[in-house]
Amino acid sequence: xxxxxxxPRRSLLYIPGNNPGMIQNCAIYGSDGVLLDLEDSISISExxxxxxxxxxxxxxxxxxxxxxxxxxxxxxxxxxxxxxxxIVPSAPDAVRIPKIDSPGDVRAADEIIARxxxxxxxxxxxxxxxxxxxxxxxxxxxxxxxxxSPRILGLTIGGQDLAADLGIKATREGLELLYAKSAVIxxxxxxxxxxxxxVYTDINNPEGLREQARMSVxxxxxxxxxxxxxxxxxxxxxxxxxxxxxRKAERIVRGARDAEERHLGVVAVDGRMxxxxxxxxxxxxxxxxxxxxxxxxxx
Amino acid sequence: xxxxxxxxxxxxxxxxxxxxxxGEFAPYxxxxxxxxxxxxxxPTLYPRKIAAPTTNKVARNLKEAIEKSGxxxxxxISFHHHLRNGDAxxxxxxSLLDEMGIxxxxxxxxxxxxxxxxxxxxxxxxxxxxxxxxxVRGEVGKAISNGEFExxxxxxxxxxxxxxxxxxxxxxxVAFLAAxxxxxxxxxxxxxxxxxxxxxxxxxxDARYADHVIAVTDNLAEYPLxxxxxxxQYLVDQVVVIDxxxxxxxxxxxxxxxxxxxxxxxxxELAFGLLKASGMLxxxxxxxxxxxxxxLAVARYVKEYMQSHAIRGSYCxxxxxxYMASMLEEGLFDALFDVQSFDAAVTSSIANxxxxxxxxxxxxxxxxxxxxxxxxxxxxxxxxxDVDVDFNVDxxxxxxxxxxxxxxxxxxxxxxxxxxxxxxxxxxxxxxxIRNRVQTVVTPGETVDVIVTERGMAINPxxxxxxxxxxxxxxxxxxxxQLKAEIEKVTGIPEEVRFGDEIVGLVEYRDGTIIDxxxxxx
Numbered sequence: 001x002x003x004x005x006x007x008p009r010r011s012l013l014y015i016p017g018n019n020p021g022m023i024q025n026c027a028i029y030g031s032d033g034v035l036l037d038l039e040d041s042i043s044i045s046e047x048x049x050x051x052x053x054x055x056x057x058x059x060x061x062x063x064x065x066x067x068x069x070x071x072x073x074x075x076x077x078x079x080x081x082x083x084x085x086x087i088v089p090s091a092p093d094a095v096r097i098p099k100i101d102s103p104g105d106v107r108a109a110d111e112i113i114a115r116x117x118x119x120x121x122x123x124x125x126x127x128x129x130x131x132x133x134x135x136x137x138x139x140x141x142x143x144x145x146x147x148x149s150p151r152i153l154g155l156t157i158g159g160q161d162l163a164a165d166l167g168i169k170a171t172r173e174g175l176e177l178l179y180a181k182s183a184v185i186x187x188x189x190x191x192x193x194x195x196x197x198x199v200y201t202d203i204n205n206p207e208g209l210r211e212q213a214r215m216s217v218x219x220x221x222x223x224x225x226x227x228x229x230x231x232x233x234x235x236x237x238x239x240x241x242x243x244x245x246x247r248k249a250e251r252i253v254r255g256a257r258d259a260e261e262r263h264l265g266v267v268a269v270d271g272r273m274x275x276x277x278x279x280x281x282x283x284x285x286x287x288x289x290x291x292x293x294x295x296x297x298x299x
Numbered sequence: 300x301x302x303x304x305x306x307x308x309x310x311x312x313x314x315x316x317x318x319x320x321x322g323e324f325a326p327y328x329x330x331x332x333x334x335x336x337x338x339x340x341x342p343t344l345y346p347r348k349i350a351a352p353t354t355n356k357v358a359r360n361l362k363e364a365i366e367k368s369g370x371x372x373x374x375x376i377s378f379h380h381h382l383r384n385g386d387a388x389x390x391x392x393x394s395l396l397d398e399m400g401i402x403x404x405x406x407x408x409x410x411x412x413x414x415x416x417x418x419x420x421x422x423x424x425x426x427x428x429x430x431x432x433x434x435v436r437g438e439v440g441k442a443i444s445n446g447e448f449e450x451x452x453x454x455x456x457x458x459x460x461x462x463x464x465x466x467x468x469x470x471x472x473v474a475f476l477a478a479x480x481x482x483x484x485x486x487x488x489x490x491x492x493x494x495x496x497x498x499x500x501x502x503x504x505d506a507r508y509a510d511h512v513i514a515v516t517d518n519l520a521e522y523p524l525x526x527x528x529x530x531x532q533y534l535v536d537q538v539v540v541i542d543x544x545x546x547x548x549x550x551x552x553x554x555x556x557x558x559x560x561x562x563x564x565x566x567x568e569l570a571f572g573l574l575k576a577s578g579m580l581x582x583x584x585x586x587x588x589x590x591x592x593x594x595l596a597v598a599r600y601v602k603e604y605m606q607s608h609a610i611r612g613s614y615c616x617x618x619x620x621x622y623m624a625s626m627l628e629e630g631l632f633d634a635l636f637d638v639q640s641f642d643a644a645v646t647s648s649i650a651n652x653x654x655x656x657x658x659x660x661x662x663x664x665x666x667x668x669x670x671x672x673x674x675x676x677x678x679x680x681x682x683x684x685d686v687d688v689d690f691n692v693d694x695x696x697x698x699x700x701x702x703x704x705x706x707x708x709x710x711x712x713x714x715x716x717x718x719x720x721x722x723x724x725x726x727x728x729x730x731x732x733i734r735n736r737v738q739t740v741v742t743p744g745e746t747v748d749v750i751v752t753e754r755g756m757a758i759n760p761x762x763x764x765x766x767x768x769x770x771x772x773x774x775x776x777x778x779x780x781q782l783k784a785e786i787e788k789v790t791g792i793p794e795e796v797r798f799g800d801e802i803v804g805l806v807e808y809r810d811g812t813i814i815d816x817x818x819x820x821x
Contacts, residue, residue, distance in 0.1 A: 024789055028565045028753045061789065229561035 007067060008032040008291050009154075009194060009223040010239040011232045014071070016041040017050035023057045026066055029229040030236075032291075033067030038083055039074070039098055047079050051086050058090035068092045069130060074099035075108060084109065088116040088127050094153055096130035099161070101138045103148035106131060110149045125151055130196065134158030135165045139180045142187035154194030154222065155184050160201075172208055174215070185220045197224040206234055213238030240292035241285045249282035249289070253299045256282075300451055302800045310691065310743055314813040315802065320429075320450055324805070327814040330714050330746050333666075334810065340667050343467030347510050350536055357483050357538045361515065362395055364539045365473075368511045370396075374472040375405040377509060379501040380412055380433075381477070381489055381639060385549030388477045388515055390417035391541070397426045407431040407469055409460060409501035409660070410705050411439055414549070422448055431469060433457060434695065434705020443803050444701040446819040452702075452804045454695065454817075456741075457501075457638070458664025458671060458711035459809040464508045465661060465668070468811065474509035476502045477544040481516035482524040485535025489640075490527050490650040490657075492518035494543075494550045497640020497649055498619065499529040503659035506534040513537045517544045527650050529657055554621035554644035555590040557599050565753040566722045567596030569774065570680060573749055573756060574601065576772035577765060579677050579718055582610055586632075587617040587673075587712055588680040590641035593722045595622055597680050605631045616663065616672045617679075617708060619655075624648035627655060636672050638663040638708075664711035666809045673708065673715030681709055683723045683750075685737045688779050690744030690759050692721055693737035695806065698730045700796035700820040702804060706741050711809050713746040718765075725752040725786045730793050733757075733783040738796070740815040741806060750779065757782050797821040 013031035015022050017038045026034045036057070042050045054070055070092045072083035076099060087095060097109050109129060117124050129152045131145055138145065139162070146155055157180055163170045170176065181197070188195035197216040200209040213235045216224045224235050241249070248270075255269040256279045267274040289296045305313045308326035317323050332338075358364035370376065378389050389408065394417070396404060402425045410433035411418060418435075419442040421427040430452040435443065443452050455463060463469035478487035479494040489499040494517065506512050512535045519540045558564060570593065574580050580601065588594040599622070605612065612632040615623050619637040621644025627635050634654045637645065648655045664673045673679075684704055685693040692713070695704045713719040723732050732752070748765060750757045757779035758766040769776045777785070797820075804817030 025562055025753065029561055030565070062785075229564070230559060 007065075009067065009196075010288075010291065011226050011235045012067075012069060012196065012223055013226045013229060013232060014041070014199065017054045017070075018042055018046045020053060020057075023053065024061060026068075027062060027064035029232060031066065031226060031229075031232045032223065033069055033093075034063070035069050035071050035096060035225060036092075037071045038079070039071050047073070051079075051083055055086050055090045058087070058092055067094070069094045069096050071096040071098065075105055081112065084112050084116065088113050089120045089122070091122060092127060094128035094130055096132060096156070098132045098158060099134050099138075100131040100145060101135055102141050103144045106145060106148040106152065110151050113151065127151075128153035131155050132158050133184055134161035136162075139183050142183050143190065146187040146191040146193055152193055154196050155188045156196035156225070157181060157184050157198050159198035174212060181219055181221075189220065194222040195220065197221040199225045199227045200231065201227065203228040203230065206230070209234050210238065236292060239288055240294070241289050243294070245285055246289045246294060246296060249285035250297045250299065252279055252282035253286060254297070257299060300802050302802055308812070308814065310689075310740060310814070312740060312815045314816055315805070318451065318805070321453070321805075325812045327743070327808050327812040330743055332810065332812070340466060342465060343470075345467060345470055345510065354484070356485055356535065357540065358513075361391065361539050361541060362399065364513050364537045365392070365395060365399065367537060368473045368513060370401065370473045370511075372401055373403045375407050375470060377471045377474045377505045378408040379476060379499065379505060380408060380410040381496045381499050381502060382494065382545045382550045383496065383552070384413040385494070385545035385547065386412065386414050386477065387543060387545040388475055389415055392475050393417055393421040393426055397421065397424055402426055403428045405429040405431065407471060409433060409457070409505070410707070411435045413437055414545075415439060419447070429453075431455065431460075433460065433707055436703055440702035444696075444817070444820045446799075446801055446803055448803060451802050451816070454706050454804055454806045456664070456706045456710045456807075456809045457660050457708045458666055458673065459807050459811065461504055461659075461661035461663075461665035462667050462809065462811060463807075464504060465665060466811075471505060471509035473511045473513065474505040475513050475515060476506060476530070478514040478516040478530075479544070480518045480520045480524060481514050481538055482520045482522040482532075483538060484522060484532040485512075485514050485538050486522075486524040486528045486530070486532045487514050487516065487535070488524060488527050488529040490529070490646045491520070493547050494518070494545055495643055495646045496550050497643060497645045498637040498657045500638030500658055500660045500663060503530055503657075504661050506530045507659075511536050513539060515539045515541060515544055517541055551643040553642065555595060555642045557595045557622070558593060562724050562753045563593040564596055566724065566751055567593035567600060569753070569756055570597050570720050570722050570751045571600035571604070572772060572774050573720060573751065573769055574678060574718070575604065576768045576774060577718055578768065580604060580610060582612075584610075584612045585614050585616070585675065585677045586612060587615060587676055587678070587716070589618055589682060590620045592682050594680055594682065595620065597722070598622055598626070602626055602631060616676065617712065619645050621645050621648075624652075624655065627652065636663070664708055664715075664809070666711070666714070671711075671715070673712045676712060676716040678718045678720070679712040679716040680720050680722060681713065683721050683732070685732055685734055686721060686723060686750050687734045687737040687744070688783060690747040690750065690779070691737050691740045692742040692744075692747060693739045694741045696738040696817060698727065698793070698796075700738055700798060702817055706806070710742040710746070713742045714809065719746060719748045721747055721750045723750060723752055725754045725782075726790050729790055731783070731786045731790045733779065733786060739806060739817055743808075743814065752782065752786070754785060755782050
């Protein structure tokens with residue numbers, strides 16, 4: 001069966017880059033990826049030490065199957081270049097770059113990363129970019145940002161900064177960011193990229209997170225960031241298909257396989273015609289079901 | 300003491316066969332060596348003077364009670380540790396003994412906690428000469444490990460202490476029993492009063508076997524104490540009323556909360572995964588877990604699983620938390636056997652729910668009685684300070700070699716339960732928890748089935764059946780040496796603590812044999 005996901009990215013856990021106790025446990029929290037943070041959770045006086053800590057963690061610690069993403073400081077800060085110079089050679093899976101407003105911002109980062117990859121004998125394009133869209137301008141430019149470089153793996157929005165830029169108050173329901181989220185998702189999907197949802201900040205409100213995570217899934221986000229390990233299971237739950245969906249997906253994939261084997265152009269499941277996109281959906285449903293630990297027929 | 304008369308016991312630890320002033324000891328010979336049906340147990344009887352009948356047991360003050368008890372130099376006194384870290388009675392009695400010029404006492408509490416630094420002073424002043432306990436913390440542990448006690452401290456498990464008391468090898472002359480609610484004839488309980496602490500299983504045993512029993516209360520209840528009596532009047536010689544037996548804020552603690560620490564939660568998740576894979580979580584199962592670390596989180600998983608699978612267990616035992624009481628309340632178990640409560644959230648359950656049964660510590664864990672509760676246990680989840688590649692567990696000495704823990708019911712439950720799970724973070728403050736050889740063996744590896752860390756679990760080679768079940772369930776099962784090496788890749792290998800030859804503590808196994816010694820830290 002053709003897989004759509006090269007790796008799971010339902011949840012990405014933010015870990016402060018200056019917290020060795022948390023960094024050493026990245027492999028055990030259960031998130032699909034970690035976001036080692038050098039930006040908002042690190043005070044100015046700790047920027048250098050956090051960068052060094054993350055650099056050495058990437059080089060020495062076993063992260064298991066967990067994807068390693070480093071959120072660096074934005075282009076508008078004096079730390080941007082130093083962050084890239086020290087982090088990229090440590091071969092993270094990706095860097096998350098805040099405050100990307102235009103294709104030019106992406107290209108500026110892309111150039112530096114490409115040079116560092118070349119200088120350190122790394123595979124070109126191996127360090128991917130998560131572009132964080134956090135301003136009104138960025139949202140408007142989302143399609144051109146998404147198309148700006150093949151190095152981009154996904155787009156994400158910075159909920160709090162965006163709300164500030166729009167001059168609105170973030171509510172529990174989060175409806176005020178609905179358009180922005182959809183714009184980012186569309187731009188990402190139109191360019192074959194992933195779309196990551198922003199964090200849910202109230203760590204003492206699992207129910208609120210559950211609602212938000214369900215909304216993320218239904219809008220089309222591929223994953224959601226977490227700021228506390230206790231949020232991971234809730235996010236994964238939102239990405240888990242229900243039993244009925246899984247059984248139906250199994251029938252669709254089985255039907256598609258049978259049709260292929262018998263060289264039939266048309267796939268019929270439960271007496272209905274099924275198109276290629278529906279098959280692709282079903283494949284993804286089964287992958288998510290497997291990730292959720294559900295029993296899935298081996299197709 | 301100097302290391303004399305040493306022999307190697309069944310797990311290769313050098314232990315003395317004779318200690319001046321303490322007597323002769325047998326080396327540990329395996330967890331079932333004295334439980335094969337052939338061991339002959341010979342309790343010693345002690346003569347006891349019969350007190351004249353009285354309807355006024357209330358002494359004017361603690362000093363008068365001590366004088367009337369006949370306590371003198373060289374005798375043995377006991378206390379219970381139900382008041383947790385709020386206990387004030389031990390300190391009060393020891394300073395009175397000092398004032399009264401009484402010396403050379405054997406102190407034999409069921410355990411000592413954070414509020415008992417006073418014991419170190421009492422030793423330095425000569426009031427206390429010998430110490431028997433389940434555990435120590437703080438200053439007392441340091442004093443012992445630094446070699447300040449002339450005689451080695453005797454560490455016993457809860458079941459082992461009950462056995463020692465019943466057989467007379469630990470004979471208590473005077474028991475000072477703090478009583479959160481007590482009437483004038485000595486009926487008392489821990490399930491009422493401002494210092495209510497829950498079950499009083501240690502006090503129940505000491506009251507029965509001590510020559511002289513003094514109940515000390517700050518809450519003199521109307522006679523007869525109702526509705527619940529933990530220790531009845533016919534076991535109590537005197538009653539003393541004082542202002543306060545302890546700090547209610549450290550005794551009447553609220554319900555223990557489930558941890559939010561992601562490492563502990565991961566450990567709990569894996570431990571629960573193993574319980575599920577073992578097939579032991581089914582109708583009629585019995586279960587014990589503590590209150591600290593990942594224990595309650597495991598209990599939460601178990602609770603959700605039992606609810607969703609409509610499983611009704613038989614009983615829970617041990618240190619009981621409010622969380623377990625809530626499981627009883629919901630009908631997930633038929634009964635709780637409670638020897639000691641870990642939080643005061645259980646008191647109303649003990650007082651009002653007939654299925655919440657207060658049991659004495661012999662019933663709980665004495666291996667030599669005719670059927671202690673731990674021996675029928677299905678699953679126990681236990682914590683540890685260190686473990687080793689032979690699955691031995693240390694709950695007494697920390698990474699620095701200093702005595703700071705308690706034997707508790709660890710070895711009793713591990714020996715009794717069908718499935719013994721040790722939960723332990725792979726490292727603490729950067730020091731790895733799996734070692735080649737633990738400093739002090741409290742629970743022998745033969746009685747441990749699984750060690751669960753956040754980085755995977757190791758299963759005792761004696762339990763191939765369990766290893767297969769866990770692997771089939773997709774759990775991260777690793778060889779214990781492999782797991783150790785993985786952890787050391789992060790932590791490095793710490794330098795060994797340096798110990799002298801001098802023996803500062805003896806660790807008695809539940810059957811009365813010596814399983815290990817504690818050496819002086821250099």
